[in-house]
Amino acid sequence: MASVSVRHLWKEYGSHVVIENLNLEILDHEFVTIVGASGCGKTTFLRMLLGMESPTRGEFLIDGKPLPSEPGADRGIVFQRYSLFPHLTVMQNLLLALEFAGAPFSARLFGKAKREALEKAKSLLDAVGLYESRDRYPAQLSGGMQQRLSIAQSVIREPRILLLDEPFGALDPGITADMHQLILKLWAEHRMTIFMITHDLKESFELGTRVLVFDKVRHDPQAPERFGATVTYNLPLKPVRDPAPSAP
Amino acid sequence: MRRLINQKPGKGGALLLGALPFLLILAVYLFASDARLAANPDDKLLPSFASFGDAIQSYAFEEDPRSGEHLLWNDTFASLGRIAIALAASAAIGLVLGILIGVIPFVGASIGPVVAAISMIPPLAILPILFIVLGLGETAKITLIVVGVAPVIVRDLALRVAELPSEQMIKAQTLGASTWQIILRVVLPQAWPRLLDSLRLTLGSAWLFLIAAEAIASTEGLGYRIFLVRRYLAMDVILPYVVWITLLAFFMDWLLRRVRTLACPWADLGR
Ligand SMILES: Nc1ncnc2c1ncn2[C@@H]1O[C@H](COP(=O)(O)OP(=O)(O)O)[C@@H](O)[C@H]1O
Ligand SMILES: [Mg+2]
Numbered sequence: 001m002a003s004v005s006v007r008h009l010w011k012e013y014g015s016h017v018v019i020e021n022l023n024l025e026i027l028d029h030e031f032v033t034i035v036g037a038s039g040c041g042k043t044t045f046l047r048m049l050l051g052m053e054s055p056t057r058g059e060f061l062i063d064g065k066p067l068p069s070e071p072g073a074d075r076g077i078v079f080q081r082y083s084l085f086p087h088l089t090v091m092q093n094l095l096l097a098l099e100f101a102g103a104p105f106s107a108r109l110f111g112k113a114k115r116e117a118l119e120k121a122k123s124l125l126d127a128v129g130l131y132e133s134r135d136r137y138p139a140q141l142s143g144g145m146q147q148r149l150s151i152a153q154s155v156i157r158e159p160r161i162l163l164l165d166e167p168f169g170a171l172d173p174g175i176t177a178d179m180h181q182l183i184l185k186l187w188a189e190h191r192m193t194i195f196m197i198t199h200d201l202k203e204s205f206e207l208g209t210r211v212l213v214f215d216k217v218r219h220d221p222q223a224p225e226r227f228g229a230t231v232t233y234n235l236p237l238k239p240v241r242d243p244a245p246s247a248p
Numbered sequence: 249m250r251r252l253i254n255q256k257p258g259k260g261g262a263l264l265l266g267a268l269p270f271l272l273i274l275a276v277y278l279f280a281s282d283a284r285l286a287a288n289p290d291d292k293l294l295p296s297f298a299s300f301g302d303a304i305q306s307y308a309f310e311e312d313p314r315s316g317e318h319l320l321w322n323d324t325f326a327s328l329g330r331i332a333i334a335l336a337a338s339a340a341i342g343l344v345l346g347i348l349i350g351v352i353p354f355v356g357a358s359i360g361p362v363v364a365a366i367s368m369i370p371p372l373a374i375l376p377i378l379f380i381v382l383g384l385g386e387t388a389k390i391t392l393i394v395v396g397v398a399p400v401i402v403r404d405l406a407l408r409v410a411e412l413p414s415e416q417m418i419k420a421q422t423l424g425a426s427t428w429q430i431i432l433r434v435v436l437p438q439a440w441p442r443l444l445d446s447l448r449l450t451l452g453s454a455w456l457f458l459i460a461a462e463a464i465a466s467t468e469g470l471g472y473r474i475f476l477v478r479r480y481l482a483m484d485v486i487l488p489y490v491v492w493i494t495l496l497a498f499f500m501d502w503l504l505r506r507v508r509t510l511a512c513p514w515a516d517l518g519r
Contacts, residue, residue, distance in 0.1 A: 052418060073424030082415040087437045087514050096433060097423035107429040139517035157424055 002062050002074070002160035002193050003028045004049070009058035011044055011228070018044050020217075020228035022058070026210070027240050031187055031194045033204035036214030040229040042197045045214070046163050049195065050077055062161070073101075076154035076192075078164040083150050084138040090149055091134040094121040097157045121156065128152045128182060144175045148182060155186050162187075164196040168203070176200075180207060211235045295484040303484040319473065320492070327470040328496070330386065331458050334393035335447060338454075341398045343443055346405025347435055352427070360406070367399030371457055379465060389461035396457045397450045401443070408442040409435055441515040444508040448501050455497055 006024040010017070018041040026032055034042050047053045049060060051071045060067035062074075077083070085093055098117040099107050109117050125131040128148040138146055147167055154162060164183075168176045184207065187194055198204050204211050213233035220226045257265055281294035295303075308320040315322075345363065348355040375392055382388040412435065420430045462471030470493055477485045508515065 050418065050422070071418055071421035073422065075422060077418060077422050079415045079419070082413040083419040085416060085419075085434060086517075087512070096420075099433070100420075100423050100425045100429050104426065104429070107425075107433045137514045137517055139514065153419070154422070159422070 003064075004161065004193065005061040005064070007059050007061070009045075009048070009060070010056045011041065011048065011053070012056045016225040017228035020230055022230045024212075024231060024234070026193065026195075029191055029193055030240050031207060031209045032196070032212060033208035033210070034195065034197045034212045034214060035199065035201055035204050036229065038199070040214050040216070042214050043165055046077075046165055046195060046197060049161070050075055050163055073157050074160045076157070076159035076162045078147070078150050078154050078162070078167045080166050080169055081143075081146070084146055084153070086138050089135050089137055090130055090141070091118075091121060091125065093138070093149060093153055094124060094156055097153060101157060124152045124156055127185070144171050144179070147171060147179065151183065151186065155190050155192070158190055158192075160192055162192045162194045164194070166197050166199060169199060176203070183207070205237065209236070209238045209240055211237060292481040292483055295487070299484040300488055303482070304488050307485065307488075320489075323468055323470045323473050323489075324492070324496070326466075326468045327458060327462065330389055330462075330469070331393065331454055334390045334397065334458070335451075335454060337390070337394050338398040338401055338450070339443060339447060341394070342401030342405050342446065343436075343439060345402045346443075347409055347431060347439055349402065349406040350409025351431060351435055356406070356410075363399055363402050363406075366395075367403055369395075371396035372460060375461065375464070384465040389458070389466070392461045393454050393457045397454050400450055400453075401446045404446045404449075405439055405442055409439060412438060437512075441508050441512040444504050444512075448504045451497055451500055451504075455493065459493075 004024070004026040006022055009019060009022040011019040022045070034045070036042050044053065048055055049067070051068055054069060071077070085096065088096060095109075095117055096107075098120065099109050102109050102113050102117065122131065122134075125134055128151065130145060130149055130152070133141060133145065138149070141149065151164075151167070167183075168179050171179065180203070183194075183196075196204075196207065211233070212231050213235075214229045215232040216227050216229050217232060218227040277294065278297075281296055284291045284294050285296055304320075308318060311317060312319050345359065349360050349363070350356065371392055374395065375388075378388040378391050378395075382391060416434060417430065420434050425433070458469075459471030459474070462469035463475040466472040470489055474486050474489050
């Protein structure tokens with residue numbers, strides 16, 4: 001539900017150039033996958049899009065408006081790990097987002113509002129196959145279940161943009177097919193724009209409507225930190241209005 | 249032979265091994281006490297168990313002729329009341345300041361250093377000041393414990409709160425949470441088990457400050473009694489009091505641990 005433009009983006013840490021002159025036009029409801037060598041700045045790019053870091057130069061525009069300088073409910077994030085709340089059960093982890101929205105002061109819902117929130121959380125838990133585990137704590141879930149919960153948690157407030165940083169990188173290869181189905185289903189239902197970093201080239205081509213390859217254009221063997229990475233390949237794969245692509 | 253680090257006692261074995269040092273201490277005491285009393289029946293240093301029994305009988309179960317009170321219970325309630333109020337106040341201060349310092353950078357920058365400095369003051373060194381300013385009543389004694397304990401809890405909580413994974417803080421913001429909502433639903437619940445741990449660790453110094461304050465200015469209390477009867481070398485009273493204080497401290501520690509497992513069932517899952 002949002003287009004993203006990146007204009008002349010630079011990110012430097014001191015004299016270390018991480019990203020140099022990155023330009024990008026992403027349409028509404030694209031599924032962008034990002035690949036590139038480890039340490040080339042993919043996470044840094046996502047962190048800037050999230051509002052955790054500010055660009056050294058250049059700007060992000062979402063639907064033509066400048067990006068807010070802190071994280072907000074319009075941009076969801078799924079990290080590789082640590083992003084669930086360990087003191088809340090599966091159901092409470094999902095409800096939390098709705099409680100933030102519905103009760104500014106107490107951050108808790110009661111009565112009718114609570115029942116509606118429970119209903120919404122329940123249908124999402126069903127969709128990610130975690131309803132049976134609703135009363136367990138995150139530490140009692142497998143890695144795959146934790147990631148499914150984290151994804152559900154990120155979409156429950158219907159963000160316009162969903163960011164995923166190697167979400168399946170730590171999971172068994174056997175369950176990634178299920179995860180792909182899940183993310184494609186949620187993407188089609190909630191119609192958000194997705195940016196997903198992966199180190200799996202096959203995954204990036206299967207899921208994405210567009211693949212971005214991050215790499216350095218210039219190299220200085222004596223000073224590898226002098227030049228940063230940018231988008232070296234920008235490959236549109238599928239027409240954007242296409243419904244969820246079928247899995248092979 | 250398996251390595252020592254892989255050899256573990258069974259359940260009964262562990263109990264026996266744990267009880268052994270206690271029995272040993274008891275045996276050594278009985279032996280030494282008997283030997284001294286045989287040499288000099290009026291010896292006061294290592295009283296017999298019979299004189300402990302007499303002392304406990306008169307302090308716990310008989311009214312004191314002068315005050316008409318049961319001294320042991322009276323002292324116990326006085327001391328427990330002081331320590332409970334002081335710990336509750338320290339916990340409240342620790343929770344509020346610790347969380348604010350750990351979560352809000354501006355608060356951390358402005359009051360973090362002053363809390364660090366205060367925690368370096370040896371509390372007993374300012375005890376005279378407390379007595380001068382607050383008088384010899386309850387306030388000074390409770391304040392001493394709070395001064396000794398609260399800064400430790402504040403710093404411990406601030407550190408632990410700042411250690412919460414940044415992913416959680418970011419995630420909460422992407423779920424639309426305000427600073428207040430993050431404190432209320434993300435930080436505070438995760439601070440509880442840390443607070444209870446922190447209280448357990450500071451129990452020892454809380455008792456230390458309590459007994460020091462009672463020894464100097466009080467008319468009742470466990471510490472007061474020990475220092476009062478010291479004048480008569482009444483080891484038959486002092487030793488049961490010390491054992492009683494130890495039991496009370498042990499019970500408080502156990503209680504805090506129970507509260508932690510009951511109130512924060514999630515806290516030990518990930519280990
Ligand atoms: N806060 C920071 N301070 C200094 N250097 C950083 C910081 N964050 C990331 N970097 C550097 O930026 C580069 C890119 O990191 P990152 O974006 O995490 O790479 P990727 O996700 O592509 O593996 C790395 O060389 C890393 O050392
Ligand atoms: Mg990365």
